[in-house]
Amino acid sequence: MVAKKRILSGMRPTGPLHLGNLHGALLNWIDMQDKYDCFFFIADWHALTSDYENTGKISGFVREMMIDWLSVGLSPEKSTLFVQSHVKQHAELFLLLSMITPVPWLERNPTYKDQIVQLSSKDLSTFGFLGYPVLQAADIIMYKANGVPVGIDQVPHVEITREIARRFNHLYGKVFPEPDSILTQTPKILGTDRRKMSKSYNNAIYLADSPDIIRKTVATMITDPQRARKSDPGNPEVCNVFEFHKIYTDSQTRQNIDKQCRGAQIGCVECKKIMAENLIKALEPIREKRHYYTAKPDLVEEIIESGSNTAREVARQTMEQVLKAIGI
Ligand code: TRP
Ligand code: SF4
DSSP states (O other), X not given: OOOOOEEEEEEOOSSOOBXXXXXXXXXXXXXXXXXXXXXXXXOHHHHHHHHTTOOTTHHHHHHHHHHXXXXXXXXXXXXXXXXXXGOTHHHHHHHHHHHHOOHHHHHTOHHHHHHHHHTTTSOOOSHHHHTHHHHHHHHHHHTTOSEEEEOGGGHHHHHHXXXXXXXXXXXXXXXXXOOEEEEOOOOSOOOTTSSOOOGGGTOOOBTTOOHHHHXXXXXXXXXXXXXXXTTSOOOGGGOXXXXXXXXXXXXXXXXXXXXXXXXXXSOHHHHHHHHHHHHHHHHHHHHHHHHHHHTOXXXXXXXXXXXXXXXXXXXXXXXXHHHHHHTO
C-alpha cells in the first residue's frame, strides 16, 4: 500500500470561527481527512506575534477553536488535532532554522510589509514578528508535510518554507521534503457589508451564533445595491444574500426567488428571512455539537492532549534526524 500523503495546516486562535472560515478552510480540511494523513493544529505561539500585549484571551480561544473544529466535523479519529505550544519541539526547530534563514528573506515577505502597515496601532518591530514564517516553516517541515492547504495570503509563507527546507537539506543533508501549497478557493460568500468576512470588520456570522442573532445579522445584510424598493427589479447575480441561498436553500425555492427578485415580486426583507431560517437549520447540528463539547471541557482537554501526544512523537523522531544531520 502506498503511504497516504501528509497534509498539515494551522489556524491562529484569535477568536471564534465564522462562516468565512467554514467555507474558506474547514470544509476543505474535513474533505481531506479521508484521503490524506492530516495534521491540523492551533497556532497559539503565532497568536503571540501580534497579540503579545494582550494574552488574556488566547487560552480560551484555543479551547473554543477546538470545540468549533470538532463541531463542524474534524475528527480526532481521522486526523491528528493538536496545539502548537504543547509540542515544544516546534520551538527547538524554529531556533535551529533561524540560524540558517537569511534576514532579507523575511524582510521582503509581503505579509510582513502588509501587516506592519495594516496593524499600525501595534508595535510589530519585534524579532518574533519578523520571524513568523520561520516558526511556520518549523510547523510544516516538522511533520514532513507534502501539502499545506492555505488561502492565497499564506502562499508566501509556504514559499519561504520551501526555501528554508532546501537550504537545510543543502547544508546538512536531505531530511525534509519541500511542501506544496494547496490553494483553498476563497468563498463566494462575503460579510454582511459585502467586504471579506472578518472578525475585525464586524460583518461576520459565527458558528456559535444563536438563531436570534443570526436573524438579526442577516437582516442587516446589504443586498443588490441598485435595489432600493420592493417595486424595483433586483439582480440576484450581484446579491450576497443570494450567494448564501446557493449554499443553504434548495434549488427549487432558489429558482423561484431568482425569478421573483428579477420580477420585483419578492422583497429583500422576506428573501432574507427565508435564507436566515435555512441557514439556522443548516447550522443546527453544529450548534448541537457545540453544546455537547462545551458541557464536556474534560473531554475537549483529553482530545487536545491525545492529539498533541501523537504530534509530539512524530516531532521527536524528526528532531532526532535534525540533530544528527547538523551534528550536535
Ligand atoms: N499563518 C497561518 C495563518 O495565519 C497559521 C499557521 C501557522 C499555519 N503555522 C502554520 C498555516 C503552518 C499552515 C501551516 O493563517
Ligand atoms: Fe437579494 Fe433576495 Fe433582495 Fe433579490 S430579493 S436583491 S436575491 S435579498
